[in-house]
Amino acid sequence: MAGDEKPGKPEVCAVGGCGQPAVRSLSAKKVKQVLPDLKIGDVGRRAHLCRDHYKAFRKKTKEERELDRAAW
Numbered sequence: 481m482a483g484d485e486k487p488g489k490p491e492v493c494a495v496g497g498c499g500q501p502a503v504r505s506l507s508a509k510k511v512k513q514v515l516p517d518l519k520i521g522d523v524g525r526r527a528h529l530c531r532d533h534y535k536a537f538r539k540k541t542k543e544e545r546e547l548d549r550a551a552w
């Protein structure tokens with residue numbers, strides 16, 4: 481058993497029109513907050529993201545953190 485991987489029930493990316501296999505499950509609220517441009521369907525509390533969209537999410541949250549830290 482490897483983490484939240486469920487054999488037989490592959491999760492796909494929650495972003496509308498993406499359909500790639502999900503690598504991470506995140507708080508849907510947080511994802512919508514960070515990536516408001518993405519069409520996240522009605523996924524409940526957890527949104528599954530594929531590698532590409534998770535990368536975009538990480539990039540965005542990193543930028544936000546760095547903006548915080550670089551308070552001029």
Ligand SMILES: [Zn+2]
Nearest residue numbers: 493498530533
């Ligand atoms: Zn995706």
